[in-house]
Amino acid sequence: MNAKERERDEKAEHSRSSSPQAKSEANGAKSSGSDFAAQFDKALKDAFAKAGLSDADKELALRNLERALILNFCGRAYDLLSPDAQRQLEEKDIKTLDEAIKFLASALPQNKLREVFAAAVGEVMGDFIEKAGM
Amino acid sequence: MMSAMNGFERPASETPEAAGREKVLAAAEFIVKQEEERLESRSKTFSRISAGAFAATLGIGGVALAKALGAELPMQGQETFAVAMAGQALMWGSKLLSDQSRSKLEAFVGTYGGHRILRDPARGGGFRE
Numbered sequence: 001m002n003a004k005e006r007e008r009d010e011k012a013e014h015s016r017s018s019s020p021q022a023k024s025e026a027n028g029a030k031s032s033g034s035d036f037a038a039q040f041d042k043a044l045k046d047a048f049a050k051a052g053l054s055d056a057d058k059e060l061a062l063r064n065l066e067r068a069l070i071l072n073f074c075g076r077a078y079d080l081l082s083p084d085a086q087r088q089l090e091e092k093d094i095k096t097l098d099e100a101i102k103f104l105a106s107a108l109p110q111n112k113l114r115e116v117f118a119a120a121v122g123e124v125m126g127d128f129i130e131k132a133g134m
Numbered sequence: 135m136m137s138a139m140n141g142f143e144r145p146a147s148e149t150p151e152a153a154g155r156e157k158v159l160a161a162a163e164f165i166v167k168q169e170e171e172r173l174e175s176r177s178k179t180f181s182r183i184s185a186g187a188f189a190a191t192l193g194i195g196g197v198a199l200a201k202a203l204g205a206e207l208p209m210q211g212q213e214t215f216a217v218a219m220a221g222q223a224l225m226w227g228s229k230l231l232s233d234q235s236r237s238k239l240e241a242f243v244g245t246y247g248g249h250r251i252l253r254d255p256a257r258g259g260g261f262r263e
Contacts (some may be wrong), residue, residue, distance in 0.1 A: 038221065039221065039243055039247045040217065040220055040221035040224065040239075040243055040247065041217050041218065041221060042246075042247045043242055043243045043245070043246035043247030044217055044246070046246040046247065047158075047242070047246040048158065050154070050246070051154040051155050051157070051158045052152075052154055052155045053155055053158060053159075057155060057158075057159060060159065060162070061158055061159055061162040062162075062216065062217065064162035064163055064165065064166040065162055065165065065166075065216055065217075066215060066216035066217075067166045067169070068162075068165040068166040068168075068169040069216045069219075069220065070195075070196075070216075071166070071169035071170060071172070071173045072169050072172075073199075074173055074180060075169070075172055075173045075176055075180075078176055078177055078180070079176075086177070089177070089179055090177060090178055090179050092179075094179055094183060095182075095183060096183055096195075097183055097195065098194050098195035098196070099183075099194075099195065100179065100180065100183060100195065101195030101196065101198065101199050102194055102195045102198040102199075104199075105195070105198045105199045105201075105202035105203075106198070106202065108202075110202060110203065110204055113199070113202050113203050114203055114204075114223070114226045117199075117203060117219070117223045117226075118223045118224070118226055118231065119231070120223075121219075121220045121223040121224060122231040122232065122235035122236070122239065123235060124165060124169070125220055125235075125238075125239060125242075126234070126235040126238040126239060127165055127168075128161055128162060128165050129238050129239070129242045130238060131157075131160075131161035131164060131165070132157055132158045132161035132162070133154075133157055133161075134158075134242055134245075134246070
């Protein structure tokens with residue numbers, strides 16, 4: 001184990017033992033979706049801070065990630081549409097990505113939307129974390 | 135000087151601090167361009183609109199999508215739709231993620247979020263505190 005890995009492990013261990021989440025874990029409490037969202041949010045902020053990103057840099061990176069996530073979602077959701085729904089989408093005079101997302105969100109059941117969104121998150125965030133060296 | 139890594143090119147900087155910053159920004163830019171190209175090759179509609187802006191942090195599409203997903207909208211302190219939604223999506227769909235994706239995300243949250251993520255076999259390896 002090199003010095004950088006040791007530093008990470010020590011920092012993670014310290015945070016775990018003193019975090020509110022660790023206390024709730026000890027109480028056997030399960031996390032909710034918003035808890036995990038908050039953890040992910042914190043991890044991303046900490047990673048950006050460690051990389052020395054300014055507020056403007058951070059904004060730019062987040063906007064790009066947001067856009068990539070939405071584009072990946074759209075591609076996956078489009079592939080799940082029936083041929084008829086794909087034809088309807090092509091024939092509509094859709095001018096913005098916002099309108100396309102709205103169409104896709106109304107065209108698929110919630111369980112499928114969640115599957116597609118989770119897969120998009122896994123691919124986009126996983127790819128970003130790897131390429132950013134985080 | 136540029137170095138290539140799996141098709142991802144990034145500039146080489148003189149200081150570790152600058153290199154870290156540039157690597158993060160280049161990675162985010164690369165990811166979005168990659169997704170734009172993929173989507174444009176899929177459909178005429180997306181080819182036409184993907185170059186346009188995704189209106190605001192929470193556009194009409196974002197709100198419609200969040201509602202259709204049954205998601206809580208971003209809370210105070212969670213700066214963007216994508217980050218808040220990503221956290222929720224991980225809860226809903228962790229068992230649907232590939233092992234490789236799940237490992238990367240678990241390691242990331244564990245390292246930078248300072249919180250241990252455990253696997254729950256009863257939920258297909260999903261996230262649990």
